[in-house]
Amino acid sequence: MNCNYPGFITHVRRYVDLTQSDVEIVESYFKPLELKRREHLISEGQVCTSNFFVEKGCIRMYYVNEKLIEQTTQFALETWWLSDYFSFAKQLPSQYFIQAVEKSTVLAIDYQLQDKLFSEVPQMERYFRIIMQRALAASQLRTKLMYQYTKEEMYRHFNTSFPQFFQRVPQYMIASYLGLTPEYLSELRRKG
Amino acid sequence: MNCNYPGFITHVRRYVDLTQSDVEIVESYFKPLELKRREHLISEGQVCTSNFFVEKGCIRMYYVNEKLIEQTTQFALETWWLSDYFSFAKQLPSQYFIQAVEKSTVLAIDYQLQDKLFSEVPQMERYFRIIMQRALAASQLRTKLMYQYTKEEMYRHFNTSFPQFFQRVPQYMIASYLGLTPEYLSELRRKG
Numbered sequence: 001m002n003c004n005y006p007g008f009i010t011h012v013r014r015y016v017d018l019t020q021s022d023v024e025i026v027e028s029y030f031k032p033l034e035l036k037r038r039e040h041l042i043s044e045g046q047v048c049t050s051n052f053f054v055e056k057g058c059i060r061m062y063y064v065n066e067k068l069i070e071q072t073t074q075f076a077l078e079t080w081w082l083s084d085y086f087s088f089a090k091q092l093p094s095q096y097f098i099q100a101v102e103k104s105t106v107l108a109i110d111y112q113l114q115d116k117l118f119s120e121v122p123q124m125e126r127y128f129r130i131i132m133q134r135a136l137a138a139s140q141l142r143t144k145l146m147y148q149y150t151k152e153e154m155y156r157h158f159n160t161s162f163p164q165f166f167q168r169v170p171q172y173m174i175a176s177y178l179g180l181t182p183e184y185l186s187e188l189r190r191k192g
Numbered sequence: 193m194n195c196n197y198p199g200f201i202t203h204v205r206r207y208v209d210l211t212q213s214d215v216e217i218v219e220s221y222f223k224p225l226e227l228k229r230r231e232h233l234i235s236e237g238q239v240c241t242s243n244f245f246v247e248k249g250c251i252r253m254y255y256v257n258e259k260l261i262e263q264t265t266q267f268a269l270e271t272w273w274l275s276d277y278f279s280f281a282k283q284l285p286s287q288y289f290i291q292a293v294e295k296s297t298v299l300a301i302d303y304q305l306q307d308k309l310f311s312e313v314p315q316m317e318r319y320f321r322i323i324m325q326r327a328l329a330a331s332q333l334r335t336k337l338m339y340q341y342t343k344e345e346m347y348r349h350f351n352t353s354f355p356q357f358f359q360r361v362p363q364y365m366i367a368s369y370l371g372l373t374p375e376y377l378s379e380l381r382r383k384g
Binding site: 063065071073074084085086088089095118122125126128129130132133134135136137139140141142143144146147148179 | 255257263265266276277278280281287310314317318320321322324325326327328329331332333334335336338339340371
């Protein structure tokens with residue numbers, strides 16, 4: 001396979017067929033972004049003009065709450081998509097920041113170019129339909145867990161499902177995502 | 193406009209163009225279901241074979257928790273879609289019930305027929321991509337509110353955004369959705 005972004009193209013091909021010439025067209029629509037640790041993709045007040053695919057690394061979405069504390073609402077590791085879909089779809093200012101948690105390579109597809117891509121390679125519309133549906137399934141599961149689990153159970157579930165997270169992501173971000181204080185999270189981690 | 197399900201076809205046409213012959217094809221893929229109040233579309237343990245569009249009425253998704261109490265996780269009013277997307281996409285048994293809250297008319301598209309519809313009317317793949325993206329935007333907002341608001345603020349937000357809900361939906365379902373006891377919800381409602 002001859003492509004520039006193997007992680008991305010392999011992911012697309014899990015859902016739709018692409019010929020070698022499709023791959024070249026598809027890749028030409030994506031802008032690779034090399035991000036330093038803690039570099040921002042968007043900041044509050046900006047329009048989220050892109051949808052982001054994590055080729056390598058980890059990014060997160062957060063907002064700054066009324067106590068001026070960063071509240072992380074989502075993480076994305078390799079092969080995950082992340083965007084503020086309200087801002088992206090409406091091209092209105094975002095209430096979020098999207099930031100690299102570690103050194104990352106991200107592929108960005110521009111809102112304005114998406115439709116042109118879909119008319120050139122219609123399978124990509126299908127790919128995004130399936131990806132959005134999967135993201136929705138993940139979000140339904142997350143909502144269920146938020147009802148079902150205590151914060152402590154949520155931590156254990158998260159720790160078992162994504163053990164690499166705790167190696168890669170600063171504790172205060174995980175604590176914020178789980179709705180715990182950093183102190184309580186380290187207590188839980190000590191207890192094991 | 194000549195169609196059997198005007199609410200649905202109007203909704204689709206907000207996002208994609210359909211000719212009169214497209215409308216006839218599209219409608220032939222959807223099965224109308226007339227539901228009595230409290231009738232179930234799926235029950236825990238069944239595969240969720242369809243995605244449901246509310247033409248008229250209101251449906252909800254819930255699971256039964258370890259205390260054998262119904263926990264409502266989602267509602268869908270007119271023009272909203274609802275399914276267990278994990279069960280639907282994987283064709284695996286669902287952990288949920290989907291039930292009519294009031295007398296409802298629902299259109300069901302079968303998982304097995306979807307792809308045939310998309311190949312006959314490709315705009316429908318686009319329609320579902322956009323619908324899934326919108327649902328994802330709504331779910332990001334809901335997650336943000338769950339971090340940001342107390343349960344009391346969540347109630348006020350919900351009451352202001354969807355006033356008709358409180359007329360149409362039994363209080364115990366709303367209380368469960370908001371994570372409140374029914375007693376506390378009536379106290380909040382009395383305070384106004």
